[in-house]
Every structure is written in C-alpha cells, then in structure tokens.
Amino acid sequence: MKIVNLQDRRDLVPAIAAAHVQAFGTLLPDWTVAQAVAELQAQQRDAIPCSWLAMDAGDWSGSVSLLHDDHEQIRGWSPWLASLYVKPEARGCGVGAALVEHAIAQAAVFGVPELYLYCEAPRVAWYRTLGWRVHAQLQLGPLAITVMAVETGHR
Template identity: 70%
Template structure:
C-alpha cells in the first residue's frame, strides 16, 4: 500500500467525490457530488487544504484530508483531519490508521501545533489508540460527536 497526494491521481476525483458525499452527506444534506469534486480539484499537495489517497495495485483504497474548516458549526478550531474514508473492501487492513498517521505527520511538517477531528462515540477508542485525546462533545446537525485533538510532533 502507498499513500499519494490526490493531485497525482486526478482520475479518481469523481469516484472519491461520490464516496465522500455518500459517507458524509448526512452532515451536509445540500452537498452535491459536483461540489465535492470541485473542492477536491482545488486542493494542492503541499499546503492546507490537501487530500491523500491510499492505493495498491488494485486501485484506491481510501482517503483523508487536511482542511482549515470542516463544518460551519465548528469554526473555532483549526485545522482538521477530515473525510477519512476507507472503501468497504479495504476495511480491517490498517488503511485508515496509515492515512491518519500520514495526515498527522504532514500537519507536523507544516508546523501545525494542534490538529482536530470529530467522530461518533464508537470511534473514540480507535482514535485514542492512534494518540488522539477527546477535546469536547457537541451536536453537529443530526449527530452527537466528540471533537478530538492531537499535537503533531515536530519533524
């Protein structure tokens, strides 16, 4: 498995946009595949916002993004590890953990002192095992979420 910047795999933009809207559209009901694709298309690999893709010889396995803002209700914290998505056929193989570690390492290279994410309660232990700590709990649209934080180690 390799992790590459999305800009190196632009052909996967439509499929990633569809997967993101399907997975995360509950929080953003007006979000369209076209909007998701446009957002992904504008990103660069060397700054925020950026997205990485895990791949192997069969194709893309998952993705993760580093964003300044992740949801209009939580603009007080930044930046965010966001849109962690692993294709169902690739789950349980460590793809998500590798993507999270890659994103945190890149944030450290960019000098980010604190990185945030939000997740549902069932995922808190998984993120704790990767070094994240709960920051606060809040309601985002229809979901009760835990905002978690990590201080990326400097390179």
C-alpha cells in the same frame, strides 16, 4: 499499500467525491457530488487544504484530507483531519490508521502543532488507540459528536 497525494491522481477525483458524499452526506444534506469534486480539485499539494490516497494494486482503497474548516458550526478549532474514508473491502487492514498517521506527519511538516477531527461515539476508542484525545463534545446537526485533538510533534 502506498500513500500518494491526490494531486498525483486527479483522475480519481470523481470517484472519491462520490464516495465522500455517500459516506458523509448526512451531515451536509445539500452537499452534491459536483460540489465535492470542485472542493477536491481546488486542493493543493504542499499546503492545507490537501488530500492523500491509499493506493493498492493500482486502485485507491482510502482517502484522508487536511482542511482549515470542516463544518460551519465548528469554526473554533483548526486545522482538521477530515474525510477519512476507507472502502468497505479494505476495512480492517490498517488503511485508515496509515492514512491518519500520514496526515498527522504532513500536518507537522506544514507547521501545525495540533490537529483536530470530529467523530461519533463508536469511533472515539479507535482514534484513542492512534494517540488522539477527547477535546470537546458537541451537537452537530442531528449528531452528537466528539471533537478530538492530537499533537503533531511540530514545535
């Protein structure tokens, strides 16, 4: 597995956008694939917002993003690790953990001292194994979420 910047594989943007809308669309019911494509195309290489892909045998197996804002109802913290997605056939193989570690390291390179994410209760324990801690618990639309935080090592 190799992790590459999305800017190096812009040809994959439509497929990634479709996967993101399918996976995360319940939080943003009016979000369309066209909007997701536009958001991914507007990302940068060496600054937030940006995304990376896990590549294996020439195809992408997962993605992760760093965003300034991840949801309009939780603007109090920034930046966010967002859109961690691993294709079903690649789950359980370390792809997600590798993408999270890569995003944390890149956040440190960008000068970010602390990074946030939000998830539902079943994912909290997994993120804790990667060094994240519970920061807050909130209601986000229909979902009860946990905001988690991690120090990137940047001082």
